[in-house]
Amino acid sequence: MNLTLNIWRQSDPESPGNFDVFNVSDVSPDMSFLEMLDVLNEGLIVHDEEPVAFDYDCREGICGACSLVINGSPHGPQKATTTCQLYMREFSDGEEVWIEPWRVGAFPVVRDLVVDRSAYDRILQAGGFVSVRTGAAPDGNTIPVPKDVADRAFTSATCIGCGACAAACPSASASLFVAAKISHLGLLPQGQTERNSRVRMMLAQMDKEGFGHCSNHAECQSACPKEIDIGRIARMNRDLGRSFIRRT
Amino acid sequence: MSKSTVITRDTALPSAWRYSVMRKVFMAISGMVLVAFLFGHWAGNTVLLDGELAFNEYLVWLQRHPILHYGVWIVIAMALLVHLAVGPSHWLKNRRARPERYYKRKYRATTWAARTMMVSGLTLLLFICVHVAQVRGWLVFGASDSVFRNLQTGFTRWPVTTLYVLGQVALAFHLYHGVWSLFQTLGAHHPRYNQWRRPFAVVVGLGIAFLNIALVLLNIDAVRAVLR
Numbered sequence: 447m448n449l450t451l452n453i454w455r456q457s458d459p460e461s462p463g464n465f466d467v468f469n470v471s472d473v474s475p476d477m478s479f480l481e482m483l484d485v486l487n488e489g490l491i492v493h494d495e496e497p498v499a500f501d502y503d504c505r506e507g508i509c510g511a512c513s514l515v516i517n518g519s520p521h522g523p524q525k526a527t528t529t530c531q532l533y534m535r536e537f538s539d540g541e542e543v544w545i546e547p548w549r550v551g552a553f554p555v556v557r558d559l560v561v562d563r564s565a566y567d568r569i570l571q572a573g574g575f576v577s578v579r580t581g582a583a584p585d586g587n588t589i590p591v592p593k594d595v596a597d598r599a600f601t602s603a604t605c606i607g608c609g610a611c612a613a614a615c616p617s618a619s620a621s622l623f624v625a626a627k628i629s630h631l632g633l634l635p636q637g638q639t640e641r642n643s644r645v646r647m648m649l650a651q652m653d654k655e656g657f658g659h660c661s662n663h664a665e666c667q668s669a670c671p672k673e674i675d676i677g678r679i680a681r682m683n684r685d686l687g688r689s690f691i692r693r694t
Numbered sequence: 695m696s697k698s699t700v701i702t703r704d705t706a707l708p709s710a711w712r713y714s715v716m717r718k719v720f721m722a723i724s725g726m727v728l729v730a731f732l733f734g735h736w737a738g739n740t741v742l743l744d745g746e747l748a749f750n751e752y753l754v755w756l757q758r759h760p761i762l763h764y765g766v767w768i769v770i771a772m773a774l775l776v777h778l779a780v781g782p783s784h785w786l787k788n789r790r791a792r793p794e795r796y797y798k799r800k801y802r803a804t805t806w807a808a809r810t811m812m813v814s815g816l817t818l819l820l821f822i823c824v825h826v827a828q829v830r831g832w833l834v835f836g837a838s839d840s841v842f843r844n845l846q847t848g849f850t851r852w853p854v855t856t857l858y859v860l861g862q863v864a865l866a867f868h869l870y871h872g873v874w875s876l877f878q879t880l881g882a883h884h885p886r887y888n889q890w891r892r893p894f895a896v897v898v899g900l901g902i903a904f905l906n907i908a909l910v911l912l913n914i915d916a917v918r919a920v921l922r
């Protein structure tokens with residue numbers, strides 16, 4: 447199939463960007479979106495032109511490196527899918543495709559479609575960890591964790607930190623990411639000791655990074671490739687309120 | 695690129711206001727207070743239907759209960775102040791949090807009402823100002839000491855009536871998102887009850903708007919004559 451691509455080009459964080467138009471032909475429906483871009487880049491390199499910069503690592507939907515806002519949706523039109531797991535069969539022959547970077551002030555554009563997501567790393571560094579020694583792995587069931595709680599902690603832990611939530615949020619808020627990390631640790635016994643300081647410090651860091659404030663648009667959960675839901679955000683709000691009332 | 699530093703100490707215990715999430719919680723609480731007031735306000739004002747004498751008696755009764763009279767004033771003023779301290783500033787910061795807008799944008803979940811909270815909020819603010827001015831007699835020529843008559847003369851002027859209706863429409867939209875949203879903000883998110891939040895918000899929002907408009911209509915003699 448043939449496609450017209452409008453791709454955001456920006457040479458560095460300070461310069462203004464613009465869309466470049468590319469026509470790609472003979473795209474196989476079985477290519478992934480990133481493979482399609484690889485083919486485009488090979489063509490550009492052969493013609494001594496500057497290839498399009500974009501992020502990726504695992505290409506199997508587990509690392510969170512790939513990004514891209516495709517036709518106005520972070521990670522493209524398919525639900526619960528990272529860009530690297532999006533296949534060209536989701537597009538139709540002759541379609542015009544718009545590709546933009548995550549547009550979040552706290553994620554400055556490095557080049558073209560690559561953004562700097564270290565703001566998320568700093569939020570994790572502020573409190574997204576358990577620093578108490580928990581010893582070697584305990585025998586199964588020595589510390590009982592109810593199944594539904596374990597499940598919720600696990601679904602929260604599936605967050606790959608890709609940034610699609612902030613990219614999708616009309617307010618450019620990082621709430622879903624922060625909330626997923628807080629639920630992931632705060633629901634389990636090891637996470638209790640630092641429960642109060644964790645929620646406060648991660649949220650303080652989130653505000654400091656210049657993200658917007660959650661306005662409950664719920665766009666994040668529709669964009670999340672892991673389908674983490676906004677119930678996590680409600681829980682984070684409860685956790686923060688609780689931290690002002692209870693010691694632990 | 696200026697790199698931000700990582701917060702390493704949890705020093706913020708005493709000041710909940712420093713957290714955007716807590717400010718939003720305060721806004722949700724103030725919104726709830728305002729909604730509760732609107733229902734009480736409407737219920738009290740049904741006395742309007744009994745005519746000027748009965749309404750004046752109601753006002754005298756209110757004044758004889760200063761706790762009720764001034765208590766409500768203070769609570770409402772505080773709620774509005776909190777609401778205004780958070781809503782517009784968060785809105786501004788949210789705009790700045792995305793300096794370059796998307797050229798193509800596809801929404802999958804949000805609503806029109808949610809994206810226009812600032813517009814409906816500002817309409818409400820304008821409405822509230824004009825409404826107070828109308829009741830107090832600051833607005834219309836030939837204003838009297840009688841709240842009842844000030845209301846009636848006000849509604850003979852089309853800009854006042856139009857703004858009244860606009861205010862109610864804005865209220866319905868504001869609460870379509872607001873009432874749904876405040877549960878989420880306050881952490882009340884539960885798979886069993888989530889499905890009721892939207893219908894509840896619609897009923898509350900449209901409910902107040904409808905009740906208010908109905909009350910004003912019923913006060914117009916011509917409308918009453920038709921109904922009779």
Ligand code: HEM
Nearest residue numbers: 661722725728729781811812815816819872873875876879
């Ligand atoms: C009678 C008057 C009002 C009532 C009953 C009311 C009620 C509410 C409620 C219940 C919320 C939801 C809070 C939440 O999601 O946690 C809300 C949000 C909001 N209100 Fe109001 N409000 C009123 C007046 C105003 C005014 C005068 C303004 C602005 C000038 C305003 C601006 C906003 C904004 C911008 C939001 C959304 C903020 C966000 O989602 O981040 N409101 N309001």
Ligand code: FES
Nearest residue numbers: 505509510512530
């Ligand atoms: S490249 Fe790893 S998730 Fe897409």
